[in-house]
Amino acid sequence: MSNPSDELNAPGQPGVSPVWDRPVRLLHWALVLCVAAAWWTGGRTDGWHENLGYAVAAIVALRLAWGFAGSRYARFAQFVRGPRATWAYAHGVWRGTAPRYIGHNPLGGWMVLALLACCATLCLSGWLYTTDWLWGYAWLYWTHFVAGWVLVGLVVLHVAGVAFTSWQHRENLVRAMVTGAKPAAGEADVR
Ligand code: HEM
Ligand code: HEM
Numbered sequence: 001m002s003n004p005s006d007e008l009n010a011p012g013q014p015g016v017s018p019v020w021d022r023p024v025r026l027l028h029w030a031l032v033l034c035v036a037a038a039w040w041t042g043g044r045t046d047g048w049h050e051n052l053g054y055a056v057a058a059i060v061a062l063r064l065a066w067g068f069a070g071s072r073y074a075r076f077a078q079f080v081r082g083p084r085a086t087w088a089y090a091h092g093v094w095r096g097t098a099p100r101y102i103g104h105n106p107l108g109g110w111m112v113l114a115l116l117a118c119c120a121t122l123c124l125s126g127w128l129y130t131t132d133w134l135w136g137y138a139w140l141y142w143t144h145f146v147a148g149w150v151l152v153g154l155v156v157l158h159v160a161g162v163a164f165t166s167w168q169h170r171e172n173l174v175r176a177m178v179t180g181a182k183p184a185a186g187e188a189d190v191r
Contacts, residue, residue, distance in 0.1 A: 020180045021071040031059045057123035073103035081106040100169045100189045121147045
């Protein structure tokens with residue numbers, strides 16, 4: 001059986017760098033659909049909201065596992081950087097000198113963790129709220145409610161970051177999350 005990292009380490013087509021493997025792309029767009037649907041069904045009592053929330057929980061769990069077992073650019077160890085590197089990158093963005101990253105850039109890496117953590121908080125608080133043990137507790141309802149709005153804020157920042165970085169480096173990051181490939185890495189790019 002072929003390992004997805006073989007595909008990413010292969011020379012590939014000229015002019016193109018394979019970046020996002022198939023599980024990363026499928027999980028991303030499934031997460032977008034399920035989070036949006038969970039948001040619109042929030043508070044409904046016919047079971048749709050809970051089931052969509054469980055789908056989100058499954059996607060987050062799979063993505064966490066893939067962050068350790070996946071191909072190169074799917075791994076947390078590849079894209080979660082320390083405070084120094086993140087600060088230096090943020091400074092570079094501000095001055096317009098930030099290098100192009102082939103995988104997630106340092107700010108994007110932290111955003112990935114924040115989005116996954118916020119989804120997990122929503123699923124855990126929502127599920128606990130449906131148990132006999134914690135049903136009806138106002139603090140739990142508020143945790144769920146506030147985490148829902150925090151997620152909206154994060155998604156707005158996430159999409160703005162994707163649009164800004166696409167503009168700054170003249171590349172279409174959304175297309176890369178669909179096809180898995182980016183224009184080939186150059187000398188100055190961070191791989
Ligand atoms: C509910 C809304 C969304 C959530 C929860 C979400 C979550 C995420 C997560 C977790 C990742 C990391 C991918 C990975 O490594 O597995 C990611 C990356 C990405 N997302 Fe989203 N996303 C959302 C909406 C969107 C939308 C609407 C777009 C398109 C406009 C988008 C475009 C991207 C792109 C291009 C990346 C790769 C960023 C990069 O190049 O570093 N996302 N998103
Ligand atoms: C990403 C996942 C989720 C999102 C975005 C989300 C979002 C929301 C939103 C926006 C509301 C309406 C809050 C209000 O205005 O009153 C809500 C309510 C609720 N959610 Fe979720 N939720 C998620 C996951 C879950 C899960 C996994 C469960 C349970 C298994 C759950 C159970 C509930 C319940 C029971 C309510 C109704 C609380 C009440 O009005 O009494 N949610 N959720």
